[in-house]
Amino acid sequence: MMGPPGSGKGTQGKIVAEALKIPHISTGDIFRQAMSEATPQSEELKALINKGQLVPDSLTNAMVFKRIERSDCIGGYILDGYPRTLSQAEVLDAYLAEKHQNLDYVVMLDVPEETTVDRILNRRFCKSCGGSFNITTNPPKIENICDYCGESLSARDDDNEETVLDRIKVYEKETKPLIEFYESKGIVCSIAGDNSVKEATKEIGKCLGRDI
Numbered sequence: 001m002m003g004p005p006g007s008g009k010g011t012q013g014k015i016v017a018e019a020l021k022i023p024h025i026s027t028g029d030i031f032r033q034a035m036s037e038a039t040p041q042s043e044e045l046k047a048l049i050n051k052g053q054l055v056p057d058s059l060t061n062a063m064v065f066k067r068i069e070r071s072d073c074i075g076g077y078i079l080d081g082y083p084r085t086l087s088q089a090e091v092l093d094a095y096l097a098e099k100h101q102n103l104d105y106v107v108m109l110d111v112p113e114e115t116t117v118d119r120i121l122n123r124r125f126c127k128s129c130g131g132s133f134n135i136t137t138n139p140p141k142i143e144n145i146c147d148y149c150g151e152s153l154s155a156r157d158d159d160n161e162e163t164v165l166d167r168i169k170v171y172e173k174e175t176k177p178l179i180e181f182y183e184s185k186g187i188v189c190s191i192a193g194d195n196s197v198k199e200a201t202k203e204i205g206k207c208l209g210r211d212i
């Protein structure tokens, strides 16, 4: 599942995974989970993240592969936010080839930049339970209050216009070669991600040949 920041790939990834009863694997979740455990890997990860450094590809790849090897992935899985770079994609490709597996589809959520910027600036989160909302596309029932736990909602510090535009630029630079790599394999489905969540999910289902 690929798409710029604010394209809704996390939301779609979770919906599709649930519908197909397969795990939704995101590097963000893997890192958070690993940091809550006491292993040498988690110490390395904590040190990097605390220093504000990027997690190196070798560590990211190793952690994703460990997750894919778990028994719940036998019937398939959805990768969200990974691979992020061409070098990660090449290592993943080699790893899967060794196991006589491959990626079936790469779903690319295509969303115009103004839409993603708007969506990100309208995001609101609940610090208490992790609930996420959008004041225009997915508003809470009561303004600024979490539907799930009743705590108040807030925007993320780095969801401001300047950092959002930076994040989109980085994404475009990193992702272009990645999309070309998967296009050469003929497995990319482009989905118009600026429709409603429901419509985009339906489109993804069509691309996967599944009724979602």
Ligand SMILES: [Zn+2]
Pocket (backbone or CB within 6 Å): 126, 127, 128, 129, 130, 131, 146, 147, 148, 149, 150, 151
């Ligand atoms: Zn909440």
